[in-house]
Amino acid sequence: MVNITINGQKIEAQNGQTILDVARSHGLDIPTLCYHKDLSPTGNCRMCVVEVKGGRFLSAACVTSVWEGMEIETHSEKVVKDRKLTLELMLANHPQDCITCDVSGECELQDLAYEYQASAPSWGSKGTLYPVDSDPNPFIRVDMNRCILCRRCVLACGEIQVRDVWGVAKRGFEEVIVAGAGTSMLEARCESCGQCVAYCPTGALSNKMNYGMARAHQVKKVTTTCSYCGVGCQFDLLVKNNKVIGVQSNPDAPVNGMALCVKGRYGYDYIHHPDRLVKPRVRRYLLEGKNKSDIREAIFDNRKSNNESSNIGSPWDWVETDWDTALNITARKLDGTRNTFGADSIGVLTSAKCLNEENYLMNKLARQVLGTNNIDHCARL
Amino acid sequence: MTNKKIKYQPIQPEVLELAAEHGNSPEAVLEVLKDIQAEHGGLSRQSITDTARALGIPAHQAYGMATFYSMLSLEEHREVLRVCDGPVCWLKRASVDAWKKKMPADDFTVERTSCLGLCDRAPAVLVNDEQAGPVLPRNAAKVCEGWRGVETDYAKPRKGELRVMTELIGKIDPDSIDDALSHGVYGGLKSALQKSPEEVIAIVEASGLQGRGGAGFPVGRKWKFVAAEKRTPRYIVCNADESEPLIFKDRVLIETNPHQLLEGLLIAGYACGASEAWIYIRGEYEAQARRLENAIKQAEEKNLLGENILGSGFSFKIHVHRGAGAYICGEETALIESLEGKRGEPRLRPPFPPAYGFRGQPTAVNNVESFCAVPHILKNGADWWKSLTGYAVGGTKLYMVLGHVKNPGLFEAPFGLTLRDVIKMGGGMAEGAKFQFALCGGAAGTIVDKSLMDVPLDYASSQKGISLGAGAFLICDQTVSPVAFLRELLHFFAAESCGKCTPCRVGTWRSLEILNRLAAGQGHAGDVEELKALSAVMLDSSFCGLGQSVPIPMNSAMAHFGKKFAEAETR
Numbered sequence: 001m002v003n004i005t006i007n008g009q010k011i012e013a014q015n016g017q018t019i020l021d022v023a024r025s026h027g028l029d030i031p032t033l034c035y036h037k038d039l040s041p042t043g044n045c046r047m048c049v050v051e052v053k054g055g056r057f058l059s060a061a062c063v064t065s066v067w068e069g070m071e072i073e074t075h076s077e078k079v080v081k082d083r084k085l086t087l088e089l090m091l092a093n094h095p096q097d098c099i100t101c102d103v104s105g106e107c108e109l110q111d112l113a114y115e116y117q118a119s120a121p122s123w124g125s126k127g128t129l130y131p132v133d134s135d136p137n138p139f140i141r142v143d144m145n146r147c148i149l150c151r152r153c154v155l156a157c158g159e160i161q162v163r164d165v166w167g168v169a170k171r172g173f174e175e176v177i178v179a180g181a182g183t184s185m186l187e188a189r190c191e192s193c194g195q196c197v198a199y200c201p202t203g204a205l206s207n208k209m210n211y212g213m214a215r216a217h218q219v220k221k222v223t224t225t226c227s228y229c230g231v232g233c234q235f236d237l238l239v240k241n242n243k244v245i246g247v248q249s250n251p252d253a254p255v256n257g258m259a260l261c262v263k264g265r266y267g268y269d270y271i272h273h274p275d276r277l278v279k280p281r282v283r284r285y286l287l288e289g290k291n292k293s294d295i296r297e298a299i300f301d302n303r304k305s306n307n308e309s310s311n312i313g314s315p316w317d318w319v320e321t322d323w324d325t326a327l328n329i330t331a332r333k334l335d336g337t338r339n340t341f342g343a344d345s346i347g348v349l350t351s352a353k354c355l356n357e358e359n360y361l362m363n364k365l366a367r368q369v370l371g372t373n374n375i376d377h378c379a380r381l
Numbered sequence: 382m383t384n385k386k387i388k389y390q391p392i393q394p395e396v397l398e399l400a401a402e403h404g405n406s407p408e409a410v411l412e413v414l415k416d417i418q419a420e421h422g423g424l425s426r427q428s429i430t431d432t433a434r435a436l437g438i439p440a441h442q443a444y445g446m447a448t449f450y451s452m453l454s455l456e457e458h459r460e461v462l463r464v465c466d467g468p469v470c471w472l473k474r475a476s477v478d479a480w481k482k483k484m485p486a487d488d489f490t491v492e493r494t495s496c497l498g499l500c501d502r503a504p505a506v507l508v509n510d511e512q513a514g515p516v517l518p519r520n521a522a523k524v525c526e527g528w529r530g531v532e533t534d535y536a537k538p539r540k541g542e543l544r545v546m547t548e549l550i551g552k553i554d555p556d557s558i559d560d561a562l563s564h565g566v567y568g569g570l571k572s573a574l575q576k577s578p579e580e581v582i583a584i585v586e587a588s589g590l591q592g593r594g595g596a597g598f599p600v601g602r603k604w605k606f607v608a609a610e611k612r613t614p615r616y617i618v619c620n621a622d623e624s625e626p627l628i629f630k631d632r633v634l635i636e637t638n639p640h641q642l643l644e645g646l647l648i649a650g651y652a653c654g655a656s657e658a659w660i661y662i663r664g665e666y667e668a669q670a671r672r673l674e675n676a677i678k679q680a681e682e683k684n685l686l687g688e689n690i691l692g693s694g695f696s697f698k699i700h701v702h703r704g705a706g707a708y709i710c711g712e713e714t715a716l717i718e719s720l721e722g723k724r725g726e727p728r729l730r731p732p733f734p735p736a737y738g739f740r741g742q743p744t745a746v747n748n749v750e751s752f753c754a755v756p757h758i759l760k761n762g763a764d765w766w767k768s769l770t771g772y773a774v775g776g777t778k779l780y781m782v783l784g785h786v787k788n789p790g791l792f793e794a795p796f797g798l799t800l801r802d803v804i805k806m807g808g809g810m811a812e813g814a815k816f817q818f819a820l821c822g823g824a825a826g827t828i829v830d831k832s833l834m835d836v837p838l839d840y841a842s843s844q845k846g847i848s849l850g851a852g853a854f855l856i857c858d859q860t861v862s863p864v865a866f867l868r869e870l871l872h873f874f875a876a877e878s879c880g881k882c883t884p885c886r887v888g889t890w891r892s893l894e895i896l897n898r899l900a901a902g903q904g905h906a907g908d909v910e911e912l913k914a915l916s917a918v919m920l921d922s923s924f925c926g927l928g929q930s931v932p933i934p935m936n937s938a939m940a941h942f943g944k945k946f947a948e949a950e951t952r
Contacts, residue, residue, distance in 0.1 A: 045882070164440075167442060173890035181444035
């Protein structure tokens, strides 16, 4: 235990805690940009500087541990002045395009600029230096002009996804975030998980699929569980006009935190896709009560032409039907197969997208109802 | 949507071979990249990616390094002429453009570089890896033929000099260990090996030797911290990345007596219980690095390095690691990062290197001059060292006096000199020159006017407004504009800021922009105010010593020459 004082308030803190940890756990605000609770603190943006009594310089709260008797001022005149000027230095190197920026309204730089009433200095932004939308990655939109070099993307990629795509190149004012050896992201081993986007505090990294479709205040967030596999990642669906337009990490997700894979984060376009099946379909000959052996010619024609449109009305055609009909046909076929060829002629493959309970039921169906041990799971493939 | 498939390509056999030559160690990335560049004249993205894959590091790390260090280049060129644009060469009217006009464009790429550490040979250039100076663009033809200017000769002491570390200059052949041995070099080591490591540290501590890099941290205390760490292996690192404008003492020390440095490292290793040492020498000091390598080889042959040194049971290895052009690597944690094969960016402190240094192990990082002083202290005792001065701080120090003095160069003298003494040692002001101001300490030192001429200089005198730093003094006469001079310093810092933290990255660049227009007579109202604000935020909020010390020359220049700055603003 160490006793410290923050803004005159006496606080008991744990050994080894940082100033930021202590302050935040006591509801005291210290602004941060490069810091994120999931990532190693680097202390490079200098937004979280605070005044420690007796110190020659200001200390970065995110990386300074507390010690016995420490006296901290989080909002002294000097601190606020420095933070504001640091923000101005960032803004001087950031395009003034909030008005059209996708992340306006959820941009941490914008929020801090507002809080500290910092505007771009009169000498203004350095202007566009990098091409906009500079990377061919199908999911991630890169606009390095908006980058403030906090390096959260570098850490997210290196520490969370462990792909080490993003890095820092050049030095000084020319410093820039690059993928690999200055290549495209995919060439630098990117697997398009979008972790970098989730951790980017500005609009430097954003999502390509829904770019320009809505801003934070225009969407409803619906927390849900990913339907792709059994891990059970949670995230927020971004819903606008009753349509899902995107997926966003939910930091409170118990299983995955901010992390998602490419399918979870970007594989949502099936939801409103016109090709999506929303009702069961069966082959027409099954509806008509025929046997496969009766329609050999129709199947042959279909394979030869390989052109669906010419086969409308063919007995081999897929026809929408209701669930009862489809399930009855399935049950009849399974029953017939088992009676004719024995239970082990049937195999059951379940899906990673099913819940544990559903998989359990499929297991029961296979072993007890159908009477076969031929059951497996797609995740083993 | 992209349909571009990323094809697997095997690593180029050449890169694999080079990586294997360097033990496939991720720490060797700088060496491998340098070798590739030496072979091909530049680095391609493919070779950078391949290097990373061969060494098992991310591609961005290798690319980050290739673009961080100024001596590495993505563009191919056959030969390179690097023209120093440090403040001393600037005073001598060095010009990259003039060189570009004179050098054969087909063969040579001419580019600027930050200070080359050849201030006593200004104006200086680097022809590939060969140091040259003083040379002027009109000597271009001779330079192409292999002429490298004139080396400074320090064999003869100046009047008033007291030589300890520089005593053997001119008396020994620096490439001969027999010469060094016959003049008593390694005597301090022999004396140390007869004592316990604790006794050695106690002697160094009693001598009051302060780190000669500029901060003046007590050497003995640092070693004590390292020796007190339980973890092994412990390491010794010698900071020979002397990249600050005005400073070239380490170069002279290595050039004239490399064994003295090795001896200092050995004693440090023995005292701290370390097993290996690295000399991190700046890439521009290729000749000096070779001299050190030769000295190490000779010392190994004499069993002064290696296993069971002189039958004492103490074993020690010394490696030479070349930098590749980055001032920030003189910051000890950035140096360690660079040594580990990363971009030379400073680490968070604490933990400090004595607890968590190279490879995360306890490490003592000291300056060349600090190590060079140690053997003499061991040989002659702490009291002798203290008795060299009649001043509160004991021992001698190397001083560099430059600019408008009659006899610029390096000399050794006891502590306690004033700026007036330093100028006197430099032979007084040059013909027709009247003292206007001096930059004291180094580029990150104080700019002072004549009011501080008589303050005795030591590591505490910066509180009085005049710093000793690494012991360099640039004397400027009435012809030099303080505004333009400060611009030159900011030009250096902006070029050398690593870019990690916001205040230094943007602050140095913005200050340079303002100073550029002030010096060009196009100042705006409020410019000085903004400089002061930038200086304040860099001082308070920067991540490391680089950003924190840029405001020292800024503030002192504006304090002493406020009128000139105000004039530049309103002109």
